[in-house]
Amino acid sequence: MTLAAFLGRVAADAALAEDFAAICDTGGRLQGSASAARGFALMAERMAAIGPVSDEPTPYAGWTCHEARLTDLASGRDLACAPLLGAAATPPEGLVLDTLDCGRGAPGAYGEAAGRAVLARHEYPFAAWTVHRRVKLNAAAEAGAAAFLIVQPEPGVGPVSGSSGRGGGEGIPALGISAEAGALLAEGRRVRVTLRGEDHAATTPTLVLDLPGRSEDRVVLSAHLDGHPLGESAIDNGTGLAAALCLARAAAPFVPDCPRGLTLCVFGAEEWALAGSRAWLAALPAERRARMAVNINLDSIAGGSSLTALTSGFAGLGPFLRDAAAAVGLPLRTHLPLMTNSDHANFAAQGIPAARLVSGFDEPGSALRYLLTAADTRAVVPVQELKAATITAGALLWAALSAPPEALAALPSAR
Template sequence: MTLAAFLGAVAVDAALAADFAAICDTGGRLQGTDSAARGFVLLQDRMAAIGAVRDAPVPYAGWRCHEARVTDIATGRDMACAPLLGAASTPAEGLVLDTRDCGRGVAGDFDAAAGQAVLARHEYPFASWTVHRRVKLAAAQAAGAAAFLIVQPEPGVGAVSGSSGRNGGAGIPALGISAEAGALLAEGRRVRITLAGEDHAATTPTLVLDLPGGGPDRVVLSAHLDGHPLGESAIDNATGLAAALCLARAAAPVVAACPRGLTLCIFGAEEWALSGSRAWLAGLSDDARARMAVNINLDSIAGGARLTALTSGFAALGPFLRGAAAAAGLPLGVHLPLMRNSDHANFADHGIPAARLVAGFDEPGSALRYLLTGADTRVLVPMQELKAATITAAALLWAALTAPDEAMARLRGAA
């Protein structure tokens, strides 16, 4: 099969739209909920129609929230809020604290934060200048803050969610709040924060579909299934899931004739500080990891006008992927430094060349600004945009499946 024929097979796959809608229908897919369970059943069924699929469950630090409230003492008003996944609990009666606006929440902003409920701004997640939420939370905790509130800057969409990254360890109560709540609390208010969470041991499915090629090496195509309860987790990450299924369907009839095979991995607990893929990779043998030629991670691939490959510090990977896109007449941006914002980071940690394909990089006005909110629904994803992104991903996948071994070996060199 030629590149043009492979891209053509992807372009005419009518199941792409149906899969995307069906995944959104399962809901926000918060790990550990019925919504996520429905999502994994759906993906397993779709993958089984392509080839033999297995579930390799892995542990993660589970957590469930029974109550989360931020109450303005003066008015008795409860603010719109969402607990950060895995956040530390308050005493049963809550914590009464003064709020302190710490602005963006970067180095030095929390210097006078001890004993207070600090506010920091949620940032557009896909930009070269972004400071991640967990970095801000760690800085607030180190400065002695008693609680952490991250403010969604976009009005009208409610609270922002996300992970605390605590994973059962030490921490402070941490919640996302709406732009409107942030505007009130930034004035300096007295609040009662109540967060009742429960840590527990948990496992997440890892769905694996392996399609052998002509040699022992594999291209690992990955996407995460879990999301957040606010909305449908449509951009993040029904887009990546639907595209991954489409690419596996197109590759299945032809991959045996390629120099390397394809392994499709659907991970859970990605929103829990990348816990699912980290545990799965750690459980593999050194030889199995050595056979992974490259990881192409599809996460939030629609919702913005441009696609960018985040290439994890592998200097040769960006030119390789950009060349693959150019061979199909398609543009592709490249960002070289490692960004720990999806499962590709765990592959990179094992020395496996890894890239995340993402839409809207350095485009803060794109629809990706609605991620982690109730606005992340299917209405944000024009189907022509998802199809175009899937075709670009197909060009990258085809190059990885068919390139000479010496070209793939060169990808392992780090910057």
């Protein structure tokens, strides 16, 4: 039972590339779509080959878009757009509005937004300086904007997608648009915004593979399956899913002798403001949550030149993970402040030490800039880069599985 033997299994696992390709083959995996159903079926099959798998269905505020259209009235041309998930509907005939360019769109930029369709720029999502899309949308709505248009900054990529975070509540119509559409509308145009969406109750699968160790405690390895229909959701999050399968396969023979067991969770409705994992964790018996020693969340782990662990405000978790990577000569960056940009945030909210492993942090030129667009395909993920990231994730997982109890006991209090 050695770290070298475990990482050797990870490095030799030819199925990593095969799994990644098969996951991408299922499509963008928009929650509630046939593509997502194919993805969950594939993951359930792959996980069942490792050990016993259960599906723990989880409720979330579902939404189906029947029509999304943005029409420039001067030319009569429909502009490329994508609805933000769960966004509020317009009247059937749409809304005729004047556009207002609010630049970056950070809070405070919407002083003249009342009654208009406001434009805000989409930002690289993985940087300390980023203002999240939903922060901008909420600020626009509070300022009285009638619609929100978030602009993909890079030409030739098409519109950007994302979640509105509305969850069936109050809100305004919201669309992602392309850089080209944004350049046109920034001039000040009159547009018709048409968004026909239907709110409904829904459930997402939550796939759980549990491998017992020597105690009842568990390390939770997690990854989300759902994505967006514009591409293959390859970086976000085919990379995390394929790596999670590889690590579970490699760990399975060793876990029975480890101080704690391994639980692999595959979540849905992550792109819906993290709704799936939030509801799943909230519904668990308190004693089951109390046995979760640490969460390692794999989300978008390839596409950049470096890996960063977002350690959710747990001061001791960064040094623990950096030491785990350094023990096998691997670099790892850490970012301490909580970032609520993946399922790790819901574990942290429950007091469970949680980290998201992500590629490309503070690298705005990396392939991570293609997330939420049609360019998020397997073509931008070199297989060797995915393998290297999986090996690093393996070093972190092994440390969490094998560390003496006192090494993990201090983590929840060091926040």
